[in-house]
Amino acid sequence: MKHRLTCIAVVLVLGTTAIAQSVSLQFDGTAFKVLGWTPAASPPSGGWSSIFRVYAGTGDVPPLIGTYAVEQQSLVFRPRYPIAAGVRYRAVFDAPGVRPPVEKSFDGPARSTTASTHVDRVYPSAGVLPGNQLRLYIYFSAPMSRGEAERRIHLLDAGGKTLPGIFLPGQELWDPNNRRLTMTFDPGRIKRDLTSNRSMGPPIVDGRRYTLVIDGDWPDATGLPMTGTFRKVFRGGPAVREPPDPKSWKVAAPAANSRDALVVSFGRPMNYALLQRMLKVSGPRGEVAGAIGVEREESEWRFTPGSPWAAGQYKLIIDTSLEDLAGNKIGQPFDIDVFDRVTERITTTATSVVFEIRSTAKP
Amino acid sequence: MQYRKMMTQVTLVVGVALAAVFTVQAARTPAAAGDLAGGSSGLKSAGALAFGPDGVLFVGDSVGGAIAALDTADRTPAASAKIDVQGIDEKVAAMVGVVASDILINDVAVNPISKNVYVSAARGRGPDAAPLVVRVDASGKLTLLPLDNIKHETVSLSDAPDPNPAARQNPRTQTITDMAFVNGNVMVAGMSNEEWSSALRSIPYPFKTAARGTQLQIWHASHGRYETQSPVRTFVPYTIDGQQYVLAAYTCTPLVKIPVSDLKAGAQVKGVTISDLGSGNQPLDMVPYKKDGHEFILIANSSFGVVKLHADNLGQYKPIDSPTVVDVAGAPYDKITALTGVRHLAQFDAGSALILTAAGGGGFGPAVGPMSLRTIALP
Numbered sequence: 001m002k003h004r005l006t007c008i009a010v011v012l013v014l015g016t017t018a019i020a021q022s023v024s025l026q027f028d029g030t031a032f033k034v035l036g037w038t039p040a041a042s043p044p045s046g047g048w049s050s051i052f053r054v055y056a057g058t059g060d061v062p063p064l065i066g067t068y069a070v071e072q073q074s075l076v077f078r079p080r081y082p083i084a085a086g087v088r089y090r091a092v093f094d095a096p097g098v099r100p101p102v103e104k105s106f107d108g109p110a111r112s113t114t115a116s117t118h119v120d121r122v123y124p125s126a127g128v129l130p131g132n133q134l135r136l137y138i139y140f141s142a143p144m145s146r147g148e149a150e151r152r153i154h155l156l157d158a159g160g161k162t163l164p165g166i167f168l169p170g171q172e173l174w175d176p177n178n179r180r181l182t183m184t185f186d187p188g189r190i191k192r193d194l195t196s197n198r199s200m201g202p203p204i205v206d207g208r209r210y211t212l213v214i215d216g217d218w219p220d221a222t223g224l225p226m227t228g229t230f231r232k233v234f235r236g237g238p239a240v241r242e243p244p245d246p247k248s249w250k251v252a253a254p255a256a257n258s259r260d261a262l263v264v265s266f267g268r269p270m271n272y273a274l275l276q277r278m279l280k281v282s283g284p285r286g287e288v289a290g291a292i293g294v295e296r297e298e299s300e301w302r303f304t305p306g307s308p309w310a311a312g313q314y315k316l317i318i319d320t321s322l323e324d325l326a327g328n329k330i331g332q333p334f335d336i337d338v339f340d341r342v343t344e345r346i347t348t349t350a351t352s353v354v355f356e357i358r359s360t361a362k363p
Numbered sequence: 364m365q366y367r368k369m370m371t372q373v374t375l376v377v378g379v380a381l382a383a384v385f386t387v388q389a390a391r392t393p394a395a396a397g398d399l400a401g402g403s404s405g406l407k408s409a410g411a412l413a414f415g416p417d418g419v420l421f422v423g424d425s426v427g428g429a430i431a432a433l434d435t436a437d438r439t440p441a442a443s444a445k446i447d448v449q450g451i452d453e454k455v456a457a458m459v460g461v462v463a464s465d466i467l468i469n470d471v472a473v474n475p476i477s478k479n480v481y482v483s484a485a486r487g488r489g490p491d492a493a494p495l496v497v498r499v500d501a502s503g504k505l506t507l508l509p510l511d512n513i514k515h516e517t518v519s520l521s522d523a524p525d526p527n528p529a530a531r532q533n534p535r536t537q538t539i540t541d542m543a544f545v546n547g548n549v550m551v552a553g554m555s556n557e558e559w560s561s562a563l564r565s566i567p568y569p570f571k572t573a574a575r576g577t578q579l580q581i582w583h584a585s586h587g588r589y590e591t592q593s594p595v596r597t598f599v600p601y602t603i604d605g606q607q608y609v610l611a612a613y614t615c616t617p618l619v620k621i622p623v624s625d626l627k628a629g630a631q632v633k634g635v636t637i638s639d640l641g642s643g644n645q646p647l648d649m650v651p652y653k654k655d656g657h658e659f660i661l662i663a664n665s666s667f668g669v670v671k672l673h674a675d676n677l678g679q680y681k682p683i684d685s686p687t688v689v690d691v692a693g694a695p696y697d698k699i700t701a702l703t704g705v706r707h708l709a710q711f712d713a714g715s716a717l718i719l720t721a722a723g724g725g726g727f728g729p730a731v732g733p734m735s736l737r738t739i740a741l742p
Binding site: 038045054055057059060061062063064065073079080081082083086087089108132134135143144146147148163165166168169170171173174175176177178179180182185186187188189194196200219220221222274277323327329334 | 375426450453454456457458459460461462463465467485486487488489490491492493505507531534535536538540554555556557558559560592596614617639643645647665667
């Protein structure tokens, strides 16, 4: 019996040595394979990961997670997540009897090197921002990477010195495509009488010049820097404390049967993003479909109907959450002075302005 | 010891009916996690974390505008143990095949039953970043939760998306800044990327019995004079003199107490500022605890480091009824200078906290790895 076992062992050792010489590792872009080694029908007691692992990092790190399969008599590992650019993957096959263990490195796809992303535009577009300016919208030409805004966006004073503590830290408010970033000036510095307001003053001071700088080396979503640094020069203006009042707006109604734009002038710049969805037009046949335009440094809203205006009475329906640049809502200042008994606090969610579309004599 | 004296008035205007939400929950039995259905969680991002009953982990999805309740199936009680994982970002990156700088860690939470730690993160920094939730056990082993096949329930916080895929995508998002499970409700603080709002939402759990829950409008009045709507950045349930409160930190700085029991339909509830940690700072996470017969709150801050607030006398701060009352008091606090680079903080057990620290960054800058996850004795 003992002699027989020895013979089997010799055969196995000879066999595996022969196999080890031809074992190789292959990567086809999605899966890692062990070639030249025939896996058993079932995995070893420690699972396939006990003999075949792929690492995407160095040092004391766990292996890549994924699934194992035996396909066409080869052991195959498919990573759970796609192969990433700029990463080196190290596959290690270490089965009993295969000596030395087989190891091979593979590189993920190369990163593109041609930068094309840039800052498209910034709102407010005006050259003068109120001292209690609340938010900025930065539009990028392509999706950007998160987690970078705090070190890539700066406000410089007239002497080119970076001003500290301007924006709310730790909050990156993106749209779902990472193409529009909303930055909030530190509200603790804007709200009157708070500790920050008292000790640091407002972020923007009336009469001073500033430069908003957005670094060109901010990587976009593909990891590439932008094509260049963006700068916007502006001046601080007086704080705006009075809430917007639709009764003071000018509504220029177009003629019936035309597709001319309805033009609403606010008398002050308003929040660009909110102008896209907080004003609606309702007419004799219900809500009017059309296209929105925002002009004159966000102080004018133009609405072009999808079909010609019919004569009749219309309403401009205004969501009272509509804000100006300083976060003042319709009928409600950003920070309400409760000593000021004149201040009206609107609690409804919508208000409206009525206007008439009149017929004109046909030529 | 440093301290500041300040007391300001907070007014909560209850926007919609709240009647039953905070009053009957104590009698409710939480749904067994085993009742949840399997399948893809549908998470588009994994942000704020909070544990509910029975090993259920609530995950805030700011990108998808939803909250998922995941059954972690992690219900084996364990004695407290230490956690110490160096380079957690590097380890997670290696598991999912990216470089460490492509892992953004968003939050940490401790399963109160098993004491296992859960970390939410993103694989990638772009709009297609994949959500990750990783379990870390006492041995330091990392396990990725299978978000594509896990028992879960989801509640949407936003309007249904346009069924027409060609329609213009709504750029408005509501970023979930913090969550907590309070009396059978998931309370959710958030910030819009468009209007300046102050929504604090309360959603009864299990989700199937309720829609999006109720919503509070929170106001902050400084020095009894200027009132402002104020989004909440972080908050934690807390009991003062037998009464339940939410301790909340506003984006505009102060730390306030909001009495939960007074939140009834149509009521205007006045809360009180208990401390102000100073200008240019944002509280990130809070852990209340007791030690040597005294109450404290450990607070991690964006730029002010970690502080230990003395909380024995929070009950003495009363709502200010008159706008003419000026600031008169504030809870004292100590700076814990031995703790640096703390980005997240969570309660681990009665005597220890879990911290996520970053080797670099700090101040107003983003965290820079490598990052470490470890338990510390509460100071």
